Amino acid sequence: MTLKSPARRPQWWIVSPCLAVIAQLSLVAQSASVSSETDNSAVVELSEFVVTSDDDVGYAATSSLAGSRLKTDLKDIAAPISVFTKEFLDDIGATSVNAALEYALNTVTEYDVTGNGIVSNNYQTRMRGITGAGRSRNYMSTNLNIDFYNTERLDFSRGPNSVLFGIGSPAGIINSSTKFARLGGNLTTVQMRVGxxxxxxxxxxxxxxxxxxxxIRANxxxxxxxxxxxxxxxxxxxAALAGTWRPFEKTTIRIEGEVMDIEENRARPWTPFDGVIGWETAGRPGVNTATTWGxxxxxxxxxxxxxIVFMEDxxxxxxxxxxxxxQNFRWSNGATPNIPGLNTPPNVLDYSVVPRTSNIFGAGARSSSDSRAGGIYxxxxxxxxxxxxxxxxTEYEERPVVAPMNFGSFRLRYDVNAYLPVFDAHxxxxxxxxxxxxxxxVMITNGGFGNNSHAWSSNYREELRATAAYxxxxxxxLDRESLLARVLGHHRLAALITEVGSERTAKNSRYVNIHETRANxxxxxxxxxxxxxxxYDPFAANPTDRGLHDPFGALESVGVQPLAHQPGRFVQASLENSNWTWSRNETLTTMFAMQNYFWEDRVVGLFGWRTDDQDLFDSTPNIEANTGAYRGFTRNGKLRDLTGDTFTRGxxxxxxxxxxSLYYNRANNFQDNGVAEVIGPIGNLTSIGNRSGEGEDMGVKLRFFDGKLSASLGWYETADTNQGSSIDGNFFTWSEGIWDALGTPVDLGGRDTRNLKSEGYEFELTANPTRQITLTFNAKDADTTVDNLFPWAQRYLDDNRAQWSANAGTPVATTTLPAGSxxxxxxxxxxxxxxxxxxPEGSAPFADRQRTANFFGRYAFDDDAVLPGFAVGFGLQYRGESLIAYRSQTDGAAVYSPDHLMANAMIxxxxxxxxxxRLKLQLNIDNLxxxxxxxxxxxxxxxxAQLQTYQDLGLLYHGVVYTVQLPVPRRYSLTATLSF
Structure with missing residues (x-):
């Protein structure tokens, strides 16, 4: 199967004239400089398109490309942009973008309550209370989880920014700048870390x-x-390799490429949910007898x-x-029915039952990433x-993920079978x-992706971009001092055309019986x-025995075996594809931006206009007629197109x-919600529509002591309309149970939508007041509200209410509702x-924090001080109260988690x-x-009816039952860096 689609290749006719013009102009530039062939380094031309860490001082950056696509002083940018310098990233001891986000302004890594995103996604970031913040690598979109071994700095653009992106989340975007080769110097840095x-x-x-x-440069x-x-x-x-070549005085070619292989087991940051309360409350009864099974x-x-169950022991x-x-294997249950509004039971927080370090999904829950990325400029x-x-x-990543169980099955359960049947060799x-x-x-799997245990995806992306700056x-x-010259000022203009092609192939699979004697x-x-x-024993001396084992080799090596409890049938285990999809997006973008400097640069305006034309393609799976197995796909023609204009004005x-200085900025964006359908029968072909965003910022910027201290205080409002949203899985389970009871089974699916708006204040300060001191501080106080929640689900209930109500007495059988439903x-x-x-309609969404703040500062001792060569650093991360529930059974009041403070240190x-x-030793202490x-x-x-049970167990917090996240205890890392 060829990954690249023949549907539409990059339009080289767009770029060919640019190449020809640049080639001719480079010859003109070459001939205009007699000395260029003999001494290319005599004049170093400053680039409009590159910002390096050389421009940064301490934790303070001076410029960014994020404002206008051109190198611009941060003081002249109206858009809300923050920068993490290389020196800051080194001091906090972060090794990846996800780790550094803990210090970012109004930006957090989002831990959804299911943990599915933790397992499956390279990243999930919330900015300004809105999910889905994007990532870019050298200002080219990326899906990779960037590591800092090859990173110079991070630029954060909060809210819509049509100069950087038109199609995307209104949350914002985070750009990482890779390490390019540097002319005029040799440097080697060897770094080792233990922790x-x-x-x-x-x-x-x-x-x-x-x-x-x-x-050339290698990392x-x-x-x-x-x-x-x-x-x-x-x-x-x-491994990363980069090269820089300046063949002529005014011509620079930069190239970079990187490969990364990652193998990991990402644990959900909490203990298992309770799956024993109901059984223990009932007196721990046993099931089955010495003569009967069932x-x-x-x-x-x-x-x-x-x-079919396959037990290892x-x-x-x-x-x-x-x-x-x-006649099946039975295990313990937690309290039933489910608590309204909570997808799972509460966590087990008795560490004598399961330790705080428990991860019962075990060795089989794992993922990997094999990626390649690179570019030429x-x-x-x-x-x-x-x-x-x-x-x-270009960028390519293959990502297989194994999830033997879904998030709701992350439960402590006990074997309740007092007796079990035994079988002979037949x-x-x-x-x-x-x-x-x-x-x-005991653990028995049910698949982490629906009924599937394995998910595999590949993502390919290529981007071709031509930019002109004048x-x-x-x-x-004119006469520089004349009134007319001061009024007309000077202007930096940028025009850009980009063509992007991105493809995604994905398949899900599960272990099934493929033997010819199978029942169906x-x-x-x-x-x-x-x-x-x-x-398993969560306290076992052998770590392997503390959770679900990795069974995949065993399942495939046992060969053909009789099916116990169904003599005459046999089992041959095979991992088969139950889904296989392909999609492609092709986007043609034209962008124009200008920065206008008037009145001796006292007034700096920004205007950005962007048009995005996106074509979306999908596929039809090739399904084997008898087995239902997915054997590939057939690419379809264009599914639909999407066109929009977006603007930035500041x-x-x-x-x-x-x-x-005073600033004002306004921008918008839009985003396709993909092939997502509304809540209803799978395949209803009714799209939930496009997502759109609006952002507005205004505030004040301050600079003191010749820029050694800079600060900004701003008000903002960011709106996110028609954001795609998942719904509680019980909605589908219970609705399908009703249709089953009526004798008309329906497979339900789809997504719903909601609107979000975040409004508040952001403050940021960076200072290098003396040679010894550098520090950064940021804080936000904002209200995020959500409305128009789940309109499609409500419409589905309203459309079917009359029929269901007319059959109200019909029994329904589903394990997630009480018996007799x-x-x-x-x-x-x-x-x-x-x-x-x-x-939450009209109020804050769940997991939102109104207030957050971050600080990190460093003091470096002079060579003639008491401790020459030493430096100490200290960091604080304040997290305000977080909304976790509404008391829907009584007074409807909101319930918040307590605020907390996390501290870090460095020496x-x-x-x-x-x-x-030069040798540098650095000790970082996280969660000091x-x-x-x-x-x-x-x-x-x-x-x-449930209240007394949870009161007796001490599992109530302000009247609600809750699930938790467990912080990682204090940890240390020691880094040795040798530079020469």
């Missing part, structure tokens, strides 16, 4: 200037780290009701056992006023045997599903130059669910070993005060 939880990391950075006009990375939680690990191998008991449930070790009807400067850049970048039951594992913790200076044309020919019928499991007024009670449960999930020692070698209190992240108010 808590077996953290080992090494990197090397080598820059060599081969001639005055040619340089290598190796990392092998375990984590705080069981089974957690991350292994990285990375019993039930209060507080117990079926691990699976239909399919216990009485069924190494056998495939058919599960049918009441040709820059031609015609004269002092006119320059061009032609750039091409699968015939020979009797019942007392279960030696009765009451032991400086129109009326001061040079369709591989994905429930009777053919293979679920594997094992017993102004900075330097009321008192280099002291006091009817269509009427199920409809009431759906109405209650809607009341809970729409409770370093730097010493010059000889004339060109060892905050370990569970942090509530989601909650729900129990019904009156």
């Amino acid at each position: 808590s939880y077996s953290d080992h990391r090494a990197s090397i950075d080598i820059n060599r200037s081969l001639t005055d006009s040619l340089a 290598l990375l190796w990392q092998d780290s375990e984590g705080y939680r069981d089974f957690e690990f991350q292994q990285k191998k990375g 019993g039930t008991a209060s507080g117990t449930g079926s691990a699976i009701t239909s399919g 216990g009485l069924w070790a190494g056998q495939f056992v058919n599960q049918t009807g009441a 040709l820059e031609q400067k015609i004269n002092e006023d006119l320059s061009f850049e032609l750039a091409y970048a 699968g015939v039951q020979t009797g019942m045997q007392q279960n030696p594992n009765f009451g032991s913790p 400086h129109l200076d009326f001061r040079a044309m 020919p369709n591989y994905f019928n429930n009777v053919n599903a293979i679920r594997w499991g094992n017993y 102004v900075v007024v330097h009321v008192v130059p280099n002291l006091l 009817t269509i009427g009670s199920s409809l009431a449960a759906l109405d209650q669910l809607m009341a809970v999930i729409t409770a 370093s020692y730097s010493r010059k070993l000889d004339y060109n070698r 005060f060892d905050l370990q209190d569970p942090q509530p992240v989601a909650g729900g108010e129990p019904t009156a």
Whole structure:
């Protein structure tokens, strides 16, 4: 299968004239400079398109490309932009973008309450209370999780910014600048790091200037780290190569490429959910007897009701056992029914039952990333006023993810089978045997992606960009001191055309029985599903035995075996694809931006206009007729197109130059919600529509002591309209249960929408007041509100209410509702669910924090001070109260988690070993005060019938039951850096 689509290739006719013009102009530039062939380094032309860390001082950056696509002083940019310099990133000890976000203004890594995003996504970032902030690499979009071994700095643009992106989330975008080769110097940096939880990391950075006009740079990375939680690990191998060539005085070619391989097990940052309260409340009853299989008991449930179980140990070790009807493996249940508004039971926080480090999904829950990225940049400067850049970048990533169980199954459960059947070599039951594992913790999989345990995806992206920059200076044309010259000023103009093609191939798979004697020919019928499991001890001396084992080799090596409890049938386990999709987006962008400088640069205006024309293509899966297996796909023609104009308008007024400035900025954007359908039968083909955003900023900028201290205080409003949103899975389960009861089964799916608006204040300060001190501080106080919640789900209920109400007494069978449920009670449960999930209407969304603040400062001792060569740093991260629930059963009041403060520290020692070698040792301490209190992240108010149970167990917080996130305890890292 060829990854690249023949549907539409990059339009080289757009670029070919640019190449020809640049080639001709470079010859003109060459002939205009007699000395250029003999001494290319005699004049170093400053680039309009490049910002390097050389321009930064301490934690303070002076310029950015994020404002106008051209190198611009931050003081002249009206858009809300922040920069993390290389020196700051080094001091906080961060090694990736996700780690550095903890210090970013109004920006957080989003930990959804399911943990699915933690496992599946390279990143998920919330800026200004809005999800889906994008990432770029050298101002080319990226899906990669960037590591800092090859990173110079980070630029944050909060809110819509049509100069950088038209199609995207209104949250904003984070750009990482890679390390390019530098002319005119040789440098080698070797770095090694060891830290808590077996953290080992090494990197090397080598820059060599081969001639005055040619340089190369290589960066290598190796990392092998375990984590705080069981089974957690991350292994990285990375390599990057960059080159810079200046063949002529005004011509520069830069090239860079990077490969990265990552293997990891990402643990959810919480202990398992409770799956035993119901069973223990019922007195820990046993199921089955010495003569019968198929019993039930209060507080117990079926691990699976239909399919095949393969146990690695216990009485069924190494056998495939058919599960049918009441004869199945049973385990303990938590309290039922579910708590309104809470997808799961509360976490087990008794560390004598499961340790704080527990990760029961075990060794089999893992993911990897194999990525390649790179680009080439040709820059031609015609004269002092006119320059061009032609750039091409590409990126490819393969990402397999294994999730044996879904987030709701991350539960502590016990084997409640007092007796289990035993079978002979032919699968015939020979009797019942007392279960030696009765009451032991047990795991049996159900698939983390629906019923699928494996997900694989590949993402390919290529971007071709041509940019022209021109400086129109009326001061040079007129008498510089004349009134007319001051009025007309000077102007920096940028025009850009970009073509982007991105493709995604994705498939999901699961283990099924493919033997010819299987009960149903369709591989994905429930009777053919293979679920594997094992017993475990969360306190086991052997770490492997603390959770679900990695069964995949065993499943594929056992070969053909009889199916126990169904003699005559056999099992042949195979990992088969149950879904296989391909999609492609092609986007043609034209952009024009101008910065207008008037009245001796006292007034700086910004105008950006952008047109994006996007074509979307999809595919039809090739499904095997008898088995239902997906055997590839067929690319379709264009599904639909999307066109839009977006604008940025801003102004900075330097009321008192280099002291006091006022700014205003307004921008918008839009985004396609993909092929997402509205809530309803799968395949209803009704799109949820496009997402759009609006942003407005105004405020004041301050600069003191010749720029050694800079600060900004601003008000902002960012609106996100028609954001795609997932709904509680019980909505589908209960609705499907009603249709099943009516004898008209329906497979439901789709997404819903909501609107968000964030309004508030942001403050940022960066200072280098003395040679010894550098610091940064930021804070936000903002209100985020959500409205128009889940309109499609409500419409679906309203459309079907009459039919369902007319059959209110019909029994409904679903394990997520109490026994004896009817269509009427199920409809009431759906109405209650809607009341809970729409409770934030007009108020703050769940997990929103009104106030946050971050600080980090460093003091470096002078060479003649008491501690020459030493530096100390200290950081604080304040997180205000977070909304976790509304008391929907009683007074409707909002319930917030408590605020908390996280502290970090750094101490370093730097010493010059000889004339060109320097050694630096740095100790970083994260979570200095060892905050370990569970942090509530989601909650729900129990019904009156449930209340007493949770009161007795001490699991209430301000009247709600809650789930938590557990901070990683204090950890240390020691880094040694040798530079020469």
